[in-house]
Amino acid sequence: MVLSLWRKIRRTGRVAEPAPPPPDAAAGPAVAELAGSVQIRHVDAGSCNGCEVEIGSAFGPVYDAERYGARLVAAPRHADALLVTGPVTRNMAVALRRTYEATPEPKVVVAVGDCARDCGVFAGSYGVAGAVRDVVPVDVEISGCPPRPEAIVAALRSLTGR
Amino acid sequence: MNLVALGLGAAAGAGVASALMGLLVPRPARAAAVGLGSAVTGAAGVLAGIAAMTGQTWSMAAPELLPIAGVFLEVDALGGLFLAVAGAVAAVAAIYGIGYSRHHADGRAPQAVLPLFVLTLLIVPIAASVGTFLVCWELMALTSLLLVLTEHRRRAQVGEAGRWYAIMTHLGFMAILIGLLVFTAQAADDTFPALRAAAATLSPAVAGLVFLMILVGFGSKAGVLPLHAWLPRAHPEAPSHVSALMSAAMVNAGVYGIVRVGFDLLGGGARWWWLVVLLLGALSAVYGILQAAMSTDVKRLLGYSTTENMGLVLVGVGASGLFASAGNTVLAALAMAAALLHVCNHAAFKTLLFLAAGSVLHATGSRDLDALGGLRRGMPATTAAFGLGALAASALPPGTAFVSEWLLLQSLIQGLPNAGIATSIVLPVAVAAVALTAGLAVATFVKAFGVGFLARPRSDAAANAAESPATMLAGMGLAGVACVALALVPGLALPLIGRVAGGIAGTQTAPATGALTIELAEVTGTLSPFLLTVALLAAAVLVVVALRVAAARPRRQEARLWDCGAGPMSARMEYTATSFAEPLQRVFDNVVQPVQDVDVTHYQESRYLVQAVEYRRQIPDRIERRFYEPVLLAVARWGRAGRRLATGSVHRYLGYGFYTLCALLIALVVMR
Numbered sequence: 001m002v003l004s005l006w007r008k009i010r011r012t013g014r015v016a017e018p019a020p021p022p023p024d025a026a027a028g029p030a031v032a033e034l035a036g037s038v039q040i041r042h043v044d045a046g047s048c049n050g051c052e053v054e055i056g057s058a059f060g061p062v063y064d065a066e067r068y069g070a071r072l073v074a075a076p077r078h079a080d081a082l083l084v085t086g087p088v089t090r091n092m093a094v095a096l097r098r099t100y101e102a103t104p105e106p107k108v109v110v111a112v113g114d115c116a117r118d119c120g121v122f123a124g125s126y127g128v129a130g131a132v133r134d135v136v137p138v139d140v141e142i143s144g145c146p147p148r149p150e151a152i153v154a155a156l157r158s159l160t161g162r
Numbered sequence: 163m164n165l166v167a168l169g170l171g172a173a174a175g176a177g178v179a180s181a182l183m184g185l186l187v188p189r190p191a192r193a194a195a196v197g198l199g200s201a202v203t204g205a206a207g208v209l210a211g212i213a214a215m216t217g218q219t220w221s222m223a224a225p226e227l228l229p230i231a232g233v234f235l236e237v238d239a240l241g242g243l244f245l246a247v248a249g250a251v252a253a254v255a256a257i258y259g260i261g262y263s264r265h266h267a268d269g270r271a272p273q274a275v276l277p278l279f280v281l282t283l284l285i286v287p288i289a290a291s292v293g294t295f296l297v298c299w300e301l302m303a304l305t306s307l308l309l310v311l312t313e314h315r316r317r318a319q320v321g322e323a324g325r326w327y328a329i330m331t332h333l334g335f336m337a338i339l340i341g342l343l344v345f346t347a348q349a350a351d352d353t354f355p356a357l358r359a360a361a362a363t364l365s366p367a368v369a370g371l372v373f374l375m376i377l378v379g380f381g382s383k384a385g386v387l388p389l390h391a392w393l394p395r396a397h398p399e400a401p402s403h404v405s406a407l408m409s410a411a412m413v414n415a416g417v418y419g420i421v422r423v424g425f426d427l428l429g430g431g432a433r434w435w436w437l438v439v440l441l442l443g444a445l446s447a448v449y450g451i452l453q454a455a456m457s458t459d460v461k462r463l464l465g466y467s468t469t470e471n472m473g474l475v476l477v478g479v480g481a482s483g484l485f486a487s488a489g490n491t492v493l494a495a496l497a498m499a500a501a502l503l504h505v506c507n508h509a510a511f512k513t514l515l516f517l518a519a520g521s522v523l524h525a526t527g528s529r530d531l532d533a534l535g536g537l538r539r540g541m542p543a544t545t546a547a548f549g550l551g552a553l554a555a556s557a558l559p560p561g562t563a564f565v566s567e568w569l570l571l572q573s574l575i576q577g578l579p580n581a582g583i584a585t586s587i588v589l590p591v592a593v594a595a596v597a598l599t600a601g602l603a604v605a606t607f608v609k610a611f612g613v614g615f616l617a618r619p620r621s622d623a624a625a626n627a628a629e630s631p632a633t634m635l636a637g638m639g640l641a642g643v644a645c646v647a648l649a650l651v652p653g654l655a656l657p658l659i660g661r662v663a664g665g666i667a668g669t670q671t672a673p674a675t676g677a678l679t680i681e682l683a684e685v686t687g688t689l690s691p692f693l694l695t696v697a698l699l700a701a702a703v704l705v706v707v708a709l710r711v712a713a714a715r716p717r718r719q720e721a722r723l724w725d726c727g728a729g730p731m732s733a734r735m736e737y738t739a740t741s742f743a744e745p746l747q748r749v750f751d752n753v754v755q756p757v758q759d760v761d762v763t764h765y766q767e768s769r770y771l772v773q774a775v776e777y778r779r780q781i782p783d784r785i786e787r788r789f790y791e792p793v794l795l796a797v798a799r800w801g802r803a804g805r806r807l808a809t810g811s812v813h814r815y816l817g818y819g820f821y822t823l824c825a826l827l828i829a830l831v832v833m834r
């Protein structure tokens with residue numbers, strides 16, 4: 001088992017894309033305080049899961065967002081940033097607000113996808129409470145339905161500054 | 163003045179008087195009268211025992227008192243130790259019993275039997291002839307059986323537990339009887355001095371047979387594998403102060419028997435005896451604590467933990483025999499001292515734990531850890547008592563068991579250099595077993611204390627629990643003081659125990675000396691439990707102060723507890739005893755072999771919608787299944803076959819008698 005895994009690792013080698021040049025504009029005043037290391041809590045506020053697939057690949061071996069200092073964690077208590085996807089449904093509005101409150105300062109909120117920005121295809125639906133910015137303050141927005149992994153990585157790099 | 167005689171006389175007088183009081187005093191004052199009387203009995207026993215350990219002796223011969231056998235008593239240092247332990251446990255449990263039995267066991271029978279049980283516990287270690295010993299042993303079994311059955315009208319399981327206990331204890335009695343009778347047949351008479359004199363003339367085969375038989379018999383009393391099955395059954399169902407008496411004092415009688423017959427009467431014996439004892443002990447220790455770690459019934463858990471601790475004691479006894487047979491008496495004395503100190507320590511913390519568990523049962527009516535929790539608020543004293551007991555049982559400094567297990571490990575490790583092949587294989591295995599046991603014990607008692615007493619209450623009964631009456635708290639307090647004393651200054655007890663152990667192993671050198679700092683003889687090893695505790699406390703205080711100072715810098719903020727954004731968190735989301743033990747159960751899956759069952763019911767309209775999920779998990783005692791079920795089945799089959807002989811016809815029965823007599827006569831004629 002372990003041996004075949006090693007063999008596979010050796011045969012495959014490195015698949016990550018070469019790193020593009022670092023971003024020049026930092027997103028907001030919190031970035032300096034985070035000092036290049038951003039722990040991220042992902043919150044699905046009601047997405048169709050398309051955005052999740054792209055976030056998954058942004059943290060996968062090809063785009064490898066972790067090499068820029070971004071890392072997904074399992075609880076807002078450990079997090080510096082929230083990565084919110086989907087329109088905020090009525091069921092998730094309170095939970096999102098509480099997650100935001102539970103995140104220690106300094107904190108950054110990233111709205112991922114068109115839904116998170118302005119409810120996208122779900123705008124006006126009976127179950128939707130609003131866009132992410134209607135519920136919690138948003139610092140960075142990523143457009144696209146779903147946004148490409150490159151766009152997500154670029155946005156995250158603007159947080160880590162690397 | 164002979165304190166031994168004084169103490170024993172007082173104990174006998176007080177015991178008999180309190181038994182009478184149990185019969186005669188009316189209900190309102192009965193529990194108090196009997197409890198005080200039994201406490202005096204126990205205290206007098208302690209006095210006699212300690213006097214005997216310091217070197218006083220006393221003996222009594224009354225050949226006419228019992229028909230045929232007579233009564234012979236003799237108190238020596240070894241008997242004195244077990245006498246003192248039994249007396250101390252009895253005194254504490256009796257005081258506790260005053261408050262406890264008012265609601266659970268203040269009928270005439272249990273109250274009259276309790277002092278008698280205490281008395282038999284005191285007499286067994288000082289019996290000095292096979293007849294006296296066996297009579298007392300049987301009385302001890304019968305009185306404890308009656309006490310186990312106290313609440314049989316209220317719960318059906320009590321009867322079942324009583325049956326198991328009665329059968330197991332009598333099978334053990336049979337084994338002891340056979341062993342000692344074979345031994346006695348080779349001696350001039352049945353007194354212990356005569357047996358001692360005859361031991362030298364025994365052939366190795368006979369001596370081995372005697373030892374194996376008594377090992378089976380005494381092992382079943384000590385709850386050693388595979389004869390432990392009665393322990394986790396009888397302990398939960400007995401009233402709690404009786405559980406404490408049985409688990410902390412009565413099981414010691416098994417150890418006493420093995421030491422008395424193996425070392426004293428048989429005079430040491432072959433090496434394989436002690437290898438068997440050591441292996442049985444190691445197996446019992448690991449298996450017992452593993453089952454305890456899986457238990458959710460707190461008294462059942464404590465019962466299995468008794469198997470574990472008796473296993474540890476037997477590891478010490480076995481190692482001691484091993485060293486003695488190799489001629490290293492000082493090391494033998496050290497191992498024996500470790501075993502005997504562990505007997506004392508186990509008695510102290512097991513009494514405390516059973517009494518605290520009884521206090522919980524008294525307040526909530528439940529022994530199920532999964533239904534308890536949050537008792538800290540309603541029952542602070544009981545919580546403190548159980549916490550202290552759990553610490554004492556966990557073999558961590560500054561716990562009570564830590565000192566004796568340290569001594570035990572020292573003796574096992576130091577014994578390695580001068581060992582033969584078998585020994586040099588067995589000793590490291592024993593060291594590993596003791597270490598594994600210690601680790602599992604920590605997990606077990608963290609579970610019992612954390613799930614049972616901390617966090618939030620999981621049932622209304624636990625939420626409304628109120629503290630127990632003063633006598634029960636007093637009992638727990640006394641046991642707690644004993645635990646703390648044994649943990650901090652074992653140097654108080656160790657010289658006496660060392661004398662006893664030296665006497666058994668046949669050496670004058672004290673195996674361990676020093677009051678505050680224990681120093682071992684002939685091997686390098688020092689330990690100061692007191693200074694260790696002071697250092698630990700200082701470190702803890704330092705950490706707490708540092709945290710406070712550090713936390714005060716940026717001011718503390720009130721924040722909502724993180725509940726995944728949902729909430730509110732209910733008690734159902736807490737760790738239960740079952741879920742706490744689950745990772746451990748996975749690790750030992752092959753050993754414990756749990757039986758799991760998941761039943762999912764779907765809605766009729768759609769297979770995708772779930773109506774109910776039912777989850778059942780059971781951890782059956784595997785040894786019980788393997789060893790007992792086939793035997794029980796065979797017995798049942800035998801019984802069915804036997805029924806064919808008994809058809810109900812009187813003629814047939816008369817015929818049986820006639821033919822048996824004829825066959826006997828013919829056999830006699832032929833053999834003459």
Ligand code: SF4
Pocket residue numbers: 046047048049050051085086087112113114115116120121144145146147
């Ligand atoms: S933005 Fe597109 S992909 Fe993302 S949640 Fe909305 S609909 Fe799905």
